Amino acid sequence: MEQNSSSENEEADERERPPKQIRKEWLKHGQVPRSTLQRWEKQAREQHSVASGSTSDSSTSSGDDRNSNEGHESDHGEQNYGEDGVEGDDDAADDGGDDGGDDDGDDGGDDGGDDGDDGDGDDGGDDDDDGDGGNGGDINENIGNEENFEFMPELLFTRSPHTAGQAVIQVLQLYSKHAITKSCLRDLIKLIHNLLPRGNTFPSTYYFLQNNIARFIPPASSVEHVACGFCGFYLGKLSNILPGPCQLCGRVERVKFHEFSLGVLIKYLFEKRGLSDAIDAHENGPQSDVSNSEEYLRLKDQYPGRYDLILLWNTDGVKVRRSGPASLWELSITICNVPPQVRNKFTTVVGLWYADKKPKLTTFLTPFIASLSQLEQNGVRWTHPRTGEAHISQVVAPAVSVDAPVRGELQNIMQHDGEFSCHNCEIEGDELILGPRSRKRIYPVPDEPCPLRTKESMRLQADRAEAENVIVKGVKGTSLLESIPTCDTEKSIILDYLHLVLLGVVRQFFKLWFTGAGTDWYIGRRKRLVTLFLKELRRTYEVCRCPSDVSQWKLYKGSTWRTWLLFVSLPALKPFLKDKYFQHWMLLVLGMSILLQESISAQDLDLADHLLSLFVCDTQELYGYSAMTYNLHCLSHLVLVTRRWGAPWSVSAFKFENLNGVLSRLIHGTIHITTELTNTLNIITATNSIDYLMNEAQNIRRDPRVSMLSPVHGIILTDAERLALVETLADIDDVRYFSRAKIAGMIFTSSMYSAERATDNKHICYEMRREEHFGIVQFYVRKGQELYALVKKLVVEPDRHFQHTETQLIVNHIKPVQITDVLTVIRLSSISCKVFRIGEYVCKELNRYEHAL
Structure with a gap:
C-alpha cells in the first residue's frame, strides 16, 4: 500500500512540474518515454488553448481551423480549381509535380545534383532544384495529399495550417538536398521546436524524429x-x-x-x-x-x-x-x-x-x-x-x-582504346600516330559492315581465349554477365546516351569548333559572341542547366550538353559555323530528337538509323580520320540498342x-565512410517513402487541377488588354488577376511576374481549333469559376525553319517565331506545354518524362 501511495504521489508531483523542466531533466539523463512526452505535450496544448481563449466546442474549433487555413491560403495568394474550373480541395491542389529543374541532370559522377543554382530565387522548381523562391520557397508543395496515408497528422500547433508530418518531411528533404551533417540536423530540430509555440507537436530531439520515421526505414539489410x-x-x-x-x-x-x-x-x-x-x-x-x-x-x-x-x-x-x-x-x-x-x-x-x-x-x-x-x-x-x-x-x-x-x-573484352573494343561488333579499328609518344585508336568507316557480336560467338571466343591464353577478337575470357540470370554478352549492355552522346560525341565536336585553331571548322574567334548569346538565355524550370560561358566548356555537365545539343546549338551556331559543317551537325540533332520522343515508330527508327549513319560517315569526310573516335563509332549502334531496350531517355x-x-x-567524416552512408541512406529512404506515399496519386497520374498563384491588385489595363478581355469575357468588373499558375503540376509565369530573372516560364504552346499556336502569357484571369490567360501571339515563320538540305527534313521541335501585338484570351485548359525561348526561336520538349528521371 505504501509503495502504491508513494508512486501515486510521485506521479502527482510529476504532473504539477512544468513539462519543459521535466523534459530537460529526462533528456539530460536518458530517453524520455513516448507516452510521458505525449501527455506533457497534450497538457501544454490544453493550457495554451485556455490562455488564448479558445473553447472546447468542437464545431467552433473546426470553424476556427477553417478560417485559419483560409487566411494562410490568402497569404500565399493561391486558389485551387479542378479541371473544369470548380474549386478543388485546398490540401490536394498543390501536387508538387514536375515544375522544377531536375536533379537527374547530374552526371559524370562528380556532382551533387543541384549545383545549377542561378542565385536569383526565382526558380519555381521542385525539391530537386536550387531556386525555391518561385514556388513560395517550399521544398515540397504537395505534402499531405494522399487520403489513405497519414504521417504525424496532428496539427503542428494550435490553429496551425500545417501538420507535424508536413514539417518533418520538409526538414528531412532539406537534410538530403543540402547534405547537411547529422549534428546540424540535430541542432536544426531543436531550433525549430524551440521557435514554435509551446506545446507544439514537432519532435523535440533527433531521437523522437527517428522514432516517428522508424517504420519507414528498411529492416537491417x-x-x-x-x-x-x-x-x-x-x-x-x-x-x-x-x-x-x-x-x-x-x-x-x-x-x-x-x-x-x-x-x-x-x-x-x-x-x-x-x-x-x-x-x-x-x-x-x-x-x-x-x-x-x-x-x-x-x-x-x-x-x-x-x-x-x-x-x-x-x-x-x-x-x-x-x-x-x-x-x-x-x-x-x-x-x-x-x-x-x-x-x-x-x-x-x-x-x-x-x-x-x-x-x-x-x-x-x-x-x-x-x-x-x-x-x-x-x-x-x-x-x-x-x-x-x-x-x-x-x-x-x-x-x-x-x-x-x-x-x-x-x-x-578490350577497353575502348584497344583493338576489337566495340561491344556490339567486331571492328578492329586503326592506330593513329599523332607524335613520337602520342597515339590514339580510331574507327574509320569500314567498306563492309562488320559482323555483330552474338552470345554464341563470344562464348566460343572466350573458350578459345582461356584455352590458348590469347585475346580473340577483343575477347579475353568468360564474361561476368554470363553468371547473372537472364543476362548475356550480346544484348544486356545498353549504350547510355549520357556518356556516349552527350559527354562523348557532343563534347568532342564542341571542342573541335572552339579549340581547333587553324582548321576550316574553327570558330573560336567568335567565342565572345557565342558567349553573349548564351548568357542571354533564360531557361524554363524543366531545363535544369543551360550552357553559359564557352570558355568553361570543360565544366559542363551531361544535362548542359543535352540542352546544347537539342535546343541551343542550332540557333547559336547558325551565324558562325560554315554551312557544310552546320548541315552535318543538324543530322545529329535530327537523329537524337527522333530517338528521344515519347512515341517512336519502326519507320522513325529506320530514319534515325539513316541519319546517324550519315553523320558518322560524313564526319570522316569533313573532319578527317582523327575525328573517328570510339564514341562516334558506337553512335552507329545506338538505334540497335533502342530497338532492344527502348528510347535512350528511358534507360x-x-x-x-x-x-x-x-x-x-553525404560524406562528412574521414573514417567508417560506408557505415556513415548506410545510416544516412536509411534516413533518405524513409524520407522518399513518406514523400511518395503522401503524393502517390499525383505522382502516378498527371494532376489536372489548376492553382492560381500570386494575385495582382490595382492592375492598370492598357486599351488593347481591356479590349481583348471584353471581347471574350464581356463584363470584366468582377475579374481577378494573377501573375502565376500551376497547371498539371507545372509552374507557369507571366510578363507581370517580376521575380523571374534567370528563368522564363511565360512562353507557351496552346491549341485552338485543333491547331498549334505559341504565345507569351501577359497575366492570368479568373472570372467566377472560369480560368483564362491573356496571351500575346507569336507567329511561326516557316521560311526560317532549320531544314537539312540533303534529306529535306525539318527540325520540328525548334520553331522560328515573330512577336506580334495581337492579344487573345484563351482558356487555361487549352495550354499544352511550356516552350523554351531561344532568341527568335521557341523549343518544345521532346518528352514529358526525361526531366523526372
Missing part, C-alpha cells in the same frame, strides 16, 4: 563483405572469415564493402512504398519506354507474374575528395515495371565500396549476383499492404546501363549518376 586490399580478391562475408592472409596473393591488407540485401529492399518497396500500386497504375506507358521494348516484353512472357520485376542496374564510381585517392563506388538498381515519372522513387542503392583503389567487378558484384540467382529461382515473399494477400515476385536484372570502361570489364544513366553525386555529398 546491410551485410559487410571483405576483399583483399592488394589484389581485390573476394574473401567472403565479414562474419564468416577468419584472420589471415589472402589466399590468392598472401597479403593481409583488407577492404570492407557493403551489400544491401536486394530481397529485403524489394520486400520493403512492396510493403512500405506502394510498389504494387505503382505497377498496377502502369498499364499504358509511353510507347518508347523501356517497358514497351522488345527485350522487356520477351522477358515478361518468360516471367508473366503481375508483380514479377525487371530491373535495370548500374555501377560507377566518383572521386570523393580532391586531396586523396579514395573513391566511392555504388551499385544501384531501378525498377522498369513502374511508370517512368516515378521511376526515380524506385531507384535504390544495393552496394557500396569506398577505398583508395577501384573495385574488381568480379568481387564487388559477387553478393549482387548471388542475390539475383536466389531471387530469380525463389522470388521475394511479401504481403500486399492493403489486401493482406501473400505474393511471391520473381526478380531479374537483364540490362545494365554503364559507361565504356565498365562495359569492357563486364564483357571481359539512360542520369538517375544513377545523380544518385552517385548525392552519395558523395
Whole structure:
C-alpha cells in the first residue's frame, strides 16, 4: 500500500512540474518515454488553448481551423480549381509535380545534383532544384495529399495550417538536398521546436524524429563483405572469415564493402512504398519506354507474374575528395515495371565500396549476383499492404546501363582504346600516330559492315581465349554477365546516351569548333559572341542547366550538353559555323530528337538509323580520320540498342549518376565512410517513402487541377488588354488577376511576374481549333469559376525553319517565331506545354518524362 501511495504521489508531483523542466531533466539523463512526452505535450496544448481563449466546442474549433487555413491560403495568394474550373480541395491542389529543374541532370559522377543554382530565387522548381523562391520557397508543395496515408497528422500547433508530418518531411528533404551533417540536423530540430509555440507537436530531439520515421526505414539489410586490399580478391562475408592472409596473393591488407540485401529492399518497396500500386497504375506507358521494348516484353512472357520485376542496374564510381585517392563506388538498381515519372522513387542503392583503389567487378558484384540467382529461382515473399494477400515476385536484372570502361570489364573484352573494343561488333579499328609518344585508336568507316557480336560467338571466343591464353577478337575470357540470370554478352549492355552522346560525341565536336585553331571548322574567334548569346538565355524550370560561358566548356555537365545539343546549338551556331559543317551537325540533332520522343515508330527508327549513319560517315569526310573516335563509332549502334531496350531517355544513366553525386555529398567524416552512408541512406529512404506515399496519386497520374498563384491588385489595363478581355469575357468588373499558375503540376509565369530573372516560364504552346499556336502569357484571369490567360501571339515563320538540305527534313521541335501585338484570351485548359525561348526561336520538349528521371 505504501509503495502504491508513494508512486501515486510521485506521479502527482510529476504532473504539477512544468513539462519543459521535466523534459530537460529526462533528456539530460536518458530517453524520455513516448507516452510521458505525449501527455506533457497534450497538457501544454490544453493550457495554451485556455490562455488564448479558445473553447472546447468542437464545431467552433473546426470553424476556427477553417478560417485559419483560409487566411494562410490568402497569404500565399493561391486558389485551387479542378479541371473544369470548380474549386478543388485546398490540401490536394498543390501536387508538387514536375515544375522544377531536375536533379537527374547530374552526371559524370562528380556532382551533387543541384549545383545549377542561378542565385536569383526565382526558380519555381521542385525539391530537386536550387531556386525555391518561385514556388513560395517550399521544398515540397504537395505534402499531405494522399487520403489513405497519414504521417504525424496532428496539427503542428494550435490553429496551425500545417501538420507535424508536413514539417518533418520538409526538414528531412532539406537534410538530403543540402547534405547537411547529422549534428546540424540535430541542432536544426531543436531550433525549430524551440521557435514554435509551446506545446507544439514537432519532435523535440533527433531521437523522437527517428522514432516517428522508424517504420519507414528498411529492416537491417546491410551485410559487410571483405576483399583483399592488394589484389581485390573476394574473401567472403565479414562474419564468416577468419584472420589471415589472402589466399590468392598472401597479403593481409583488407577492404570492407557493403551489400544491401536486394530481397529485403524489394520486400520493403512492396510493403512500405506502394510498389504494387505503382505497377498496377502502369498499364499504358509511353510507347518508347523501356517497358514497351522488345527485350522487356520477351522477358515478361518468360516471367508473366503481375508483380514479377525487371530491373535495370548500374555501377560507377566518383572521386570523393580532391586531396586523396579514395573513391566511392555504388551499385544501384531501378525498377522498369513502374511508370517512368516515378521511376526515380524506385531507384535504390544495393552496394557500396569506398577505398583508395577501384573495385574488381568480379568481387564487388559477387553478393549482387548471388542475390539475383536466389531471387530469380525463389522470388521475394511479401504481403500486399492493403489486401493482406501473400505474393511471391520473381526478380531479374537483364540490362545494365554503364559507361565504356565498365562495359569492357563486364564483357571481359578490350577497353575502348584497344583493338576489337566495340561491344556490339567486331571492328578492329586503326592506330593513329599523332607524335613520337602520342597515339590514339580510331574507327574509320569500314567498306563492309562488320559482323555483330552474338552470345554464341563470344562464348566460343572466350573458350578459345582461356584455352590458348590469347585475346580473340577483343575477347579475353568468360564474361561476368554470363553468371547473372537472364543476362548475356550480346544484348544486356545498353549504350547510355549520357556518356556516349552527350559527354562523348557532343563534347568532342564542341571542342573541335572552339579549340581547333587553324582548321576550316574553327570558330573560336567568335567565342565572345557565342558567349553573349548564351548568357542571354533564360531557361524554363524543366531545363535544369543551360550552357553559359564557352570558355568553361570543360565544366559542363551531361544535362548542359543535352540542352546544347537539342535546343541551343542550332540557333547559336547558325551565324558562325560554315554551312557544310552546320548541315552535318543538324543530322545529329535530327537523329537524337527522333530517338528521344515519347512515341517512336519502326519507320522513325529506320530514319534515325539513316541519319546517324550519315553523320558518322560524313564526319570522316569533313573532319578527317582523327575525328573517328570510339564514341562516334558506337553512335552507329545506338538505334540497335533502342530497338532492344527502348528510347535512350528511358534507360539512360542520369538517375544513377545523380544518385552517385548525392552519395558523395553525404560524406562528412574521414573514417567508417560506408557505415556513415548506410545510416544516412536509411534516413533518405524513409524520407522518399513518406514523400511518395503522401503524393502517390499525383505522382502516378498527371494532376489536372489548376492553382492560381500570386494575385495582382490595382492592375492598370492598357486599351488593347481591356479590349481583348471584353471581347471574350464581356463584363470584366468582377475579374481577378494573377501573375502565376500551376497547371498539371507545372509552374507557369507571366510578363507581370517580376521575380523571374534567370528563368522564363511565360512562353507557351496552346491549341485552338485543333491547331498549334505559341504565345507569351501577359497575366492570368479568373472570372467566377472560369480560368483564362491573356496571351500575346507569336507567329511561326516557316521560311526560317532549320531544314537539312540533303534529306529535306525539318527540325520540328525548334520553331522560328515573330512577336506580334495581337492579344487573345484563351482558356487555361487549352495550354499544352511550356516552350523554351531561344532568341527568335521557341523549343518544345521532346518528352514529358526525361526531366523526372
